[in-house]
Amino acid sequence: MLRNLKPKRRRLLFLLSGIFILGISLGLALLALNEQVDLFLTPTSLSKKTIEVNKRFKLGGLVKKNSIRRLEDGITTLFIITDNNMSIAAEFKGVLPNLFREGQGVVAEGKLNPQKIFIASKIFAKHDENYLPPEIADAIKKEGQWKGE
Amino acid sequence: MKKLHKLANPGKFYRLSEKILPWSNLLAISLCGLGLYLGLFVAPPDYQQGETVRIIYVHVPAATLASLVYAIMAITSAISFIWKNPLGSFIAKAAAPIGAAFTIIAIITGALWGKPTWGTWWIWDARLTSVLILFFLYLGYIGVWQIFEDQNKAAKAAAIIALVGAINLPIIKFSVDWWNTLHQGASIIRLDGPSIHSDILIPLIFMWLGFISYLISVLIIRIQSEITLQKIRAIQIMISEQK
Amino acid sequence: MNEIYIFFGMGGYALYVWSSFGFTLIIMLSLLVKSYKNNKYNLKTYEELKSYSKRFKENNVKKP
Incomplete structure (x- = not known):
């Protein structure tokens, strides 16, 4: 044929x-x-599987609002990684990237300690796909129309 | 259809391209000039990233054209394979180094953008990795043309790389939707419209059109070069046969 | 003066921003120049070969 x-x-x-x-x-x-192929686990996907203590992996999500605490030693930062469903407390010693902010995306590389706190050794800031001039972002936030964060 | 056939004739293409070239040169210079002026002097900084956002004006045009050039390569290779038309493989061969240049620009400017914003030059996420594969595909494609002595065989082998590699293109585009990555999702081609403010988007569009014009200019020059090279080969064969 | 300083300073990110634009310019310009020179070289070779083959033919015709 x-x-x-x-x-x-x-x-x-x-x-x-x-x-x-x-x-x-x-x-x-x-x-x-x-x-x-996924770069990181989210708190929700982490809760569905058992990861041994001290196994290195990447955890990603948003830095929860009002969750960043800086310890008095000056280098330790405590914060919460959330996917708006599940949350995990994280600890990081070192210099944070500029875009590490509350409400913004974050990918942390590290391991869980026995208390199920994520001890991060590397922090990457993930930024969203919105590009705005600062004044306009402020104006939108004031009007309460803000969709992000 | 008849017109298309005429265009597929290298001689006709050469004469037509001569007419386009001055215009694409003019457009490339003026659009890139305007885009640079708007992007560097007029456009505002980003509310999160500050001034680093200006890297978008070279990174995004280069990255989108890196994929576009590969798509052109795959389509013209397919045409030349199906219709046995030499012009198709000239276009693909001429396009490859341009695509490779855009890809390396996207990778390097991406690293220069990633360091101050993400906190790293490089990460093995699906987007960055698939673009690196695109770069290697270009190198492989260019390499195949060099390896084979017989140009017909080279054309066939290169066409296979171009076509098989084209599967990488949807992976690059949708990598940020299919998997979680450090690279952010699409900002321009979205169902709910662009998520870039027009003050930042307009200079970007000018830069993009400028890059397209540059692509057309350099592609024309390189295709003309290929056509001339083919004529040189024809004469060389003629002379060697007469000897 | 101050404005120029601020412009080139790029909010402290001068190194990243200017190297991005610089790298892009260098790659695009060198590809353009290389393609242009290559085209000119090929055209020159073609013209030379054409005149050579013309003479070659004429000689071949005359000889016998």
Whole structure:
């Protein structure tokens, strides 16, 4: 049947089926690897699995409002990582990135201690997809129309 | 359709491209100039990132065109494979170094943007990793043209890389939706409209159009170069046969 | 003077902002120049080959 096709059509068919098969197999592979491709766990996804104490992983979410506490030693910061569903207390010693702010996204690398507190050794600030001039962000916040945070 | 066939003739393409080139040059210079002026002098800083947000004016055009050029490469390779048209593979071959340049610009400016905002130059998340793969695909594609002595074989092997690699394009685009990443989600192409304020978006659009014009100019120059190279080969073959 | 200082200072992020623009400019310009020179070189080679092959043909015709 394929032999009756014009060469042009045959090459087109060959190409399309090749791309289709490759796409499907790569899609399946990525689906199987789904969790490994994720950069971090959220507090909710963490609660669904048991992670041993002292195993390193990345935890991500938002820095909970009014949760940042700086200890008197000057280098330790305590805060809460939340996904608006579950929350986990975290501790970090060191210099924080500039965009580490309450209500903003954060990815922390570290491990759980026996008290289930996340001891972070690295902090990355995640920023959202909103780009606004400062005055306008202030104005929106004043009007109470703010959707973020 | 007939017109398209005419365009697919290298000689016709060459003459048409000569007419486009001065205009794309002019547009590239004026749009990039205007975009830079607006982006550096007029646009406000971002409410969270401050002045670092200005890196967006080179990072986003380069990153989007890095993918776009690969898409052009894949489509023209497919056309040349199906219709056995040489112009398609000239275009793909000419486009590859431009795409590789845009990709490395996206990666380096991304690192320079990530350090002060995220707190790291690099992270192995799905977006950054898939863009790095895009860069290697470009290098592989360019390498294949160098390795094969026989240009017809090279064209075929390169077309295979271009087409197989095209699967990476949707992964780059949707990586930030499918997986959790450090890189933020899409700001411009969104169902609920752009989440960039127009004061920042407008200079970005000018820069983007400027980059597109640059792409057209350099692509034309490189395709012309390929067409000339083909003519040189034809003469060389003729001479060697007469000897 | 102060305004210029503020402009180039980029709120303390001068190094990151200006290296981004600088790197982009260097890559784009060098690709443009390289492509342009390559095209000119190919055109020159083609013209030379064309005149050579013309002479070559004429000689070939005359010889016998």
